[in-house]
Amino acid sequence: MNISALFIKRPVGTTLLAVGVSVAGLIAFKLLPVASLPLVDLSAISVTAALPGASPENMASSVATPLEKQFSHIAGITTMSSTSTLGVTQIRLVFDMSRDVDGAARDVEAAINAARSYLPTNLPANPTYRKLDSARAPVLVLNLASIQQKISQIKGVGQVSILGGSLPAVRVELNPQQVSHYGLGIQDIASVISKQNANRPKGQISDGDTISDVTANDQIRKASDYAPLVVGSKDGAVVRLTDVASVTDSVESVRSVAYVNGKESVSLLVYCSPGANVISTVDQIKTVLPAIRASIPANQQLLVTGDLTTTIRASVKDVEGTLVLSIVLVVFVVFLFLRNARATLIPGVAVTISVIGTFTVVYLCGYTLDNLSLMALAISTGFVVDDAIVVMENSVRLMELGVPAREAALKARKKPVRPCSR
16 A cells, blocks of 8 residues: 555545644744745854954964964864954854864853963953854844844844944043153053052951941043043152043044944944844844834934845745745646646645645754745745646546546556656
8 A cells, every 4th residue: 555545545634634734834934934045054153352452463463372372272173264453353263064063162262261361461351252154144234322232132133243333431642752751651651540440349447346348439430530640750740641641531442433324323233143033033123123212312313224134025925926826827727727626626735735834844954944945945846736737637537537536546646656756
């Protein structure tokens, strides 16, 4: 007994199975992550370190080299390359495909911590790392810095990068002639500023019976507080910071800027987390945008200047339309040649259930609904159509010769078995 006979002789069970496959397929279709391209684990990690003001040579020798020495102890690395530019070093680690990228990420984090003591003491923050994937492109581009934290909290958002924005800071611009005149060095002034701004434990005060903690914060944050700092002395007179430098309230980097419509702005690049539904994530972000707009000053605008889902939505809609059109054409062609409504219904139902049921398999295999998988689905629909038409046409032919319907269905599946079993 072949598998077709099993379903032909049990119509009730076959109907229930078809309904179950359809329901599971529809549920899987709603749960499938949508992306522009399939998610491919590249087994690669990128490490970034920043030291504002450092030359490419200094970044390579004082930042890249200590990190590379620690990374060289990690097992499974096939390629390690670094690029050092003004104030920034990027190291790319490519692992063997057999290496679990999550385990490799933990090893990279441990290596960064081990290298911290060998890195410059004035490094603003620890080097950061991120796993690379094939769909690493921003899904949405917004313009305004104050919304980064709110966007990062939305489900499906993996990372929010800021372009053109910088944190508040006090900028000290030294006058080389004045520094030389007072016989000071740049490192001496930097050391004084660092020591004066340290937030150290203050200790305790005790009268024998009661102990009180001193919790005062002596860190200074404004240019007016930095200006009177004593950085040295000459001829018995103290030299203050304002004597050798211009001290202003500014930002960390004055060279980071983004433009929108010819005006300075701050851009946010929103990245999806791996495996997240791109369309659903962007829809959630757009849902909270009205509330965010209401919370910002009236003179600021929150604009959506880029949306990757526009092309993804168009592709999904186009392929869905192609699938529906193919099913309609199958029904029309079968009816045109067979002139039998019942015979026409069977291929249409078979093709529809096959397409819907495929979404369940795609979901269980961990694939995404993307341009390649949708294209493959559209192509495979043709195979299902061919098989359905061949079997249906042979069944109708046998029934016209007087063979009962059930027997005709059994014989129709046996004779064209080769062309239907590609």
